[in-house]
Amino acid sequence: MGNMNTLLQLLQSSIAFGTIIMFGAVGEIITEKAGNLNLGIPGVMYLGAISSLVGVFFYEKNVADPNPFVCAVIAILCAFLAAALGGLLFSFLTITLRANQNVTGLTLTIFGSGVANFFGGLLNGFSGGVGQIRVETTSKVFMAKIPFLSELGVVGKLLFSYGWLVYVAIIIAVLSQWFFNKTRTGLNLRAVGENPATADAAGINVTLYRYLATCIGTGIAGLGGLYYVMDYTKGTWANDGTIENLGWLAVALVIFAIWRPKNAIWGAYLFGLLFWLYLYVPGLDRKTNELFNMLPYVVTIIVLVFTSFRKKRENQPPNALGLAYFREER
């Protein structure tokens, strides 16, 4: 029974951890499918996290009896919109002004982490010190578990003992998988990322698609930041750079999932498992823990290398990934 509990705890923490990067990865898949390689994912996750926190902080502070529903709406809107604004900035620079995507993405990460940690620090200052900020009502909303089901023995705990954003992440991943394969818009989007000249000739507005895919993608990634502050860290803030690391892990997950949202679901949980496994492996000390934490990255490298060996056309990155499109190029 003890072993059972340990295993359950491991799986639970893997799923919680995986949810953060699943949001980021699915958002980035949508962006990359349209041909934009946005290395600003850590930055937009930061933007999503801090905006939701700031939004509800002021709401909870100024209202005597904060309404949980309003809290949730404010948090989600703030997270999504702030991250999407980051995506809009990225799109404007890379699509309209044709700046290099890698460089712009990295700048967005620097900017996002600066903004988030700056305001996070200010907020902590308002509340009287590091780690003092609390947004109880909101974080309670996001951490609410499904009654009855979550207590139904091991299965119930494994499947139903999480805040509802965990299921939102899965739904978004499944929906985007369906979107890519079963809808015209999804088809057009993939064409934009594979061969923008062709998409253009077919009458698809390449610029519009790239803008929308990037903004919606970053918005979804921003929800990863939301989940992190509201549920994972229970409505607190620390300037510790965790979100940045998670953001890069999300970028890794995109490769691991070979650009398919459905793979990102189990991939995210697998990354979570690899991340937490060290706690449950006997005989590890702090030093070897750190080596153990390399695993997700090493596994991603292996997947990357493996897909480039196999050369299977369907498993390659979108053909126009990272390239600006300019119709009158000659």
Next chain:
Amino acid sequence: MQNNIAVKLQDITKTFGKQVVANKDVTLDIRKGEILSLLGENGSGKTTLMNMLAGIYFPDSGHIFMDTDGEGLKEVSICSPKDAYALGIGMIHQHFKLVDVFTATENVALGLDKSIAFNKKQIAQDIKAICDKYGFKVEADKKVYNMSVSEKQTLEIVKALYRGANILILDEPTAVLTPQETDMLFDVMRNMKADGKSIIIITHKLNEVLEISDRVSILRKGEYVGTVDTADATVSSLTEMMVGQKVTLEIDRKEPKDIKERLVVKNLTCVNKYGVKALDNVSFTAYGGEILGIAGISGSGQKELLEAIAGLQDTVENSSIEYIAPEANTPSQLIGKTALQIKNMGVALSFVPEDRLGMGLVGTMGMSDNMMLRSYRKGFIFTERKGPKSLAQKVKDDLEVVTPSITTPVRKLSGGNVQKVLVGREIAAEPTVLMTAYAVRGLDVNTSYTIYGLLNEQKEKGVAVIYVGEDLDVLLALSDRIMVLCDGKLNGIVDARTTTKEEIGLLMTHLREEENDNG
């Protein structure tokens, strides 16, 4: 206004950058239910003009009128391909606009904003209906990267028809097709014409123009020359309109003298990345002091042949390429050596590749640095810069290269000047074997003659010249012998002085009997 006109282009001008005028004041009518040939040499602005109808480019000035509702011409503005489709214009580009990892159905469905959900079955049925109506064959679930060139082209036409195109533009559709496939395409075009569609075919092949079209419009150097009814046209009248003056190729061809074996190729076989034999058991000898022409439909193995000799192409076992140096008695084997090893063996090989800026030159560097490409290894650690600089100046003066300076990036030069830089460098290396691929493609007549002169000069110096060409008249007038490749196989070597265009044309398109038995 006349209501049998579908589209009217008026005073269309398009420039690229400050120097390149692609189209100047072009006025052109396209009638309903006709096949119109748009004829012109390479670089005469045919494709650019049509791209403006298809919404790829926007004209700098001029007007486009269309009869969209049968009530006469109205001015239209085509800002994007979407606008073009809305007006019923569909263009099949030379480089197909297909997504490789999509199926035929997915490619057809692309970009249509009907309902969100898309019904693959329905689209597949519609494709089949179009195919049956005009006589196409398309496999709905086949991925594009598994398709042959002809299948891709068919898919492109179906795609345009599915979108309700009434005006179809085909950009050099036959360049990549076999004669049988061309015949099938022409049948389909006639079916579409019978159905009331207007078809514009961009081409520079006169026999096709005469065979398929109702009228011919001719462009020369970006300007409109005129339109004639095909019934009134002959090969020579069209040629005259196309090139401006009657050109009988006056290439001063000397009898080869004192010829010596220079390259002996035996059983050369290459396999391309898809596992198909691009070259199949080719054997021939190239002699110093003669020009060996190589003819064939594009993609018949010409590229692989030259690259194999240059050490840039892997070959299959038993292949042999022997080089006999002027002073040496024993041949040296080139197979299995890299380009650098071949160079270090002292083989004086020059190569003017087809892709000038993508392979022969570095576009971002100036003439001077490009000269260095052959000689940069000379220095110790650092590159030797004086030699290339004076060479660049010499090439610039001798071949009259038009460039602001020898440090201006060569990609900013015009096609003819780029080619002069490349040929100048390769000849300056004093080769014993000189290989050229499509050396005059896209060049004006004067530059072309400069190049022919240079090649003949090399031949008289005793160089073995290998000339891969596409224009049969040039091949006949320039070469001493012509080797014809067909589908990767050597289909015959003929004497250029006695053979006829028909004979070569036949060798290009029909494998000889005994070869057929094996395949």
Next chain:
Amino acid sequence: MANVAVHKREPLVRIAKRDSMPLWQSILIRVLSIVLALVVCGVIIYMLIKVNPLEVYKSMVEGAFGAFKEDYKFFNRRTWITIRDTMMLLCIAVGLAPAFKMRFWNIGAEGQILVGGIATAACMIYLKNLPPVLLFICMIGASLLAGALWSLLPAIFKAKWNTNETLFTLMMNYVAIQLTSFFVALWENPFGSNTVGIINPTGKEGWFPPVFGLDYLMNVIVVMTITVGMFIYLKYSKQGYEISVVGDSENTARYAGINVKKVIIRTMLISGAICGLSGFVAVSGASHTISVNTAGGKGFTAIIVAWLAKFNTFTMILISLLLVFLDKGAIEIASKYDLNDYVASMITGIILFFILGSEFFVNYRMIFRSKEKEVQ
């Protein structure tokens, strides 16, 4: 005809590539973008702390180059720190230059710096009894080797199987970070602090020696040597020429008999080695310790520096200086007006966005719908 012209719908603005632009004009555009960015930052800071933006800019300059007092000397401690950090950033950017010139997106500098730093720290810890010259040779050799090895893997896979190098080098960063955490835990001092602490604080073994009594002059000498060397290497050497050819077109390189795979691997080894050496400069010449913050995002910032400088190593000096100046200036504002240090990343981000955007106006021209045509 007049009535149909109403339907005409020409796009309002079209964009075309510029053939060329006078140098002064392109410099002017870039300077303008920085000025504009500073104005925006000024407005933001004003909204936050309600202080006269000019006052803020003055604080920034003071933060980077010391407070303007009566006996102001330009080469004060602050200026030296600014110089030190500029050199660090420059060193990494110079290391990235050959890879970028080859169109190889080495975004793994962060990791290469860290492994170079680990190698340096290892030498300082385990070989501190060697004679100083020998110790320095070991440190330099070890950091070069470590950085080179770290870049070798992505390079080999890129050369042989065309594996995406952007993603590969990115992942290698995080492997390196975990590796650093491992060594930090291994060398923890004092126990339980979760840091390595200053290495060799008493004997200063393996520390950059002061030159003419100046602590950081050595950093300048080392990095400027590399910078000038790299400029000459890229511009005048045979290998540098090969890098340019491969970067422009791999086919042309093959045609010229250049072994593309060899050039890719060799160039990445050089790139990684210099990034590794930056780790040596960071540990031995600046912090004298190792932690996951030894690289501290400079590997990423340097990518932006190398890109904006168009691979010209001398332009990199200016851009590095600009970014370090912003960083120091912002930190000064933060401490003076009771904000936190992250304001620096925010300001850097904004300025970089403006500079990135300004490149568009250097490379492209916009053609507006002309009025004459409508009159016609």
